[in-house]
Amino acid sequence: MNDKTRNKILLVLFLGVLMGALDIAIVAPALPSIQNFFGIGDRALTWTFTIYVLFNLIGTPLMAKLSDTFGRRSIYILDVILFAIGSLIVSLSPSNLFAVLLAGRALQGFGAGGIFPVASAVIGDTFPPEKRGGALGLIGAVFGLAFLVGPILGGIILTITSWQWLFLINLPIALIVIVMGWQLLPTTHSTSNRPFDLSGMLVLGAMLASTTYGLNQIDTQNFFGSLASLNVWPFLLIGIILLFVFPKIEKKADDPILNLDLFKSRQTVLASMLSAGAGLGESGMVFIPALAVASMPMIINAHNASYLMMPVVLAMAVGSPLVGRLLDKFGSKVMVFSGTLLLAIGMGMLSSNLTSMLWGFITSAAVVGLGLSTLLGAPMRYIMLNEASAAERTSAQGLIALFTSVGQLTSSALVGAVAASMGGGVKGYGAAYMVIGVIAGFMVLLTLGLKNRQQEQSMLKSNQAITAAE
Template sequence: MDDRTRNRILGVLFIGVLMGALDAAIIGPALPALKEEFKVQERTLSWVFSFYILASLLGTPLMAKLADKIGRRSIYILDVGLFALGSLIIALSPNFSILLAGRAIQGIGVGGVFPIASAVIGDTFPPEKRGRALGMISAVFGLAFIIGPILGGLLLRYSWHLLFYINLPIAFLVIMGALREFPMTRAPEPKPFDWTGLGVLTLSLIALTVGFNQFEGTELKLLPFILLTAGIGLLPVFASIERRAIDPIISLKIFNSRQLVVVSGLAFG
């Protein structure tokens, strides 16, 4: 593969990651408009963030594992397609519940975009060029949080719906670029999917997310405490399951990679 092809692949990855990162940064200015549109309280409005974050945290290991089993190109296109579908649902949502469902679909899709982008770089770039390519992808997040609020403010002059409609043509271009430029990868020998690990991780993240969302200032309540305790308590159970799994949903060895931890921290802000 020549450098020109690699650069085109990197361009497709860059735009895909930027699309997801912009959505996380652009939503802030839209909150007052969403509150007015759907007549919800501040605490309820916070679920716009919570659903997205929870779904993306679940989507990251799930989509990364599916990409290993099925192929990077197919799952990357699926991720971008889910993100676009979620954006369309949000833009057309008749009520707040439908909007939250769209945010969850968005989150699942965007959760796989960054790890698969990193994996595609590992597949297509030689070792001496991977650091530069990964650095460019990581720089997307800083760029998004600079231009996201500005772009959001401009679009809000017309309608909050445009913040989500704008994702559709971008997603289309990314999907077309991936179909044209990404190499087909052969799936390895199939191994049993780690459904137990995924289930425990899901329960833990739901408990933690709902628990944090139930806090009201300094007031202590029993339910948030129980949820947070349960969520934290499930983490060592999850780690134990992953150590024994034939093909873990998250390999605990990745936490030994300082570079991956730093890059992942940038991805989740």
């Protein structure tokens, strides 16, 4: 395959991932309009995001497995079609049926769950090892770009027309991706005729759904009190029980939805743990505006506090493609070590007196963003491309997304618990970021177990020899 064809494929993947990522960021400016349109309260409104995240989490392992079984092209296009149908349902929701909007958001999340892991697997299929880092870095930069452009684009659309067009705009993009994808994406598929692991998928879905629901019902303002609620502890308990049931089902399955043999590789275990830590750090950034208001009340208020998210987003948008290129040169171990170290330093800065000064706050947030650009971008996916066989490439990418989501879900509960126990305010949020900083410090130590550049090169040559023999 020549470079021109690869670049066209990369464009298809870029547009699909951008569509999914943009839909998260672009919705925020429309929330007041959606709330007024349906006449709902704040608690119900949060489900606009929650149900998207929940079905995204469930869709990721399922779509990843289906991609390995039925081919990248067909499942990638199916994901885009599901996302487009979900967008149409949301835009056509009647004002007296908020449930219709939630159904559309659920379908969007379900489709989007497969777009990113399948895109990463396609890069592994079509790009040579020495160019994978740059391609993965470009795809990873989409999320930073989406969170930069999304709120601005959303604001412009809302000044011109109604909120429904924030979702209708996905339809022409989806059509372009479908047409180009059908022409360009490779048609790989498994030759295995083993039965699909339905029981494993149902248990995994129930485990993720119950855990997500329970964590999202925790009230960060009354953390310990809300844990006793019937909306929280029964669902968390179900999630914990199913966590022990799931491996037993997978070991008996002919073709497991999540191949536990992947965890026999130390690299896979380390990458999964580091991805969970990265998700923890990323989701913790949601509380930056609250910390800014508490630490700089004279210059920062509820109306302008969200602008202090910009240093994080800009650093991620700039850092992701840069890390991808450096990855091809220095290998994953050096880049992940640097990223975890920057994350630990940045979290330490956010927990210090630096946040009482605007320049200190901006610098701290930018350092965190650079660290996250490494951990959420190309290196983790690069590691999994090396460790997984071609037949399980997408499932391995889904594993990274799954553990990142677990970290994201845990973060709000962790930050809420620490902040509440310390009385909230600057002291509370500072202590929470210090805890995340300590976790990031532990992640630095984990990176020492990763393969160096020479070991990765040797592994790649071995994998290529096995593929050629097959």
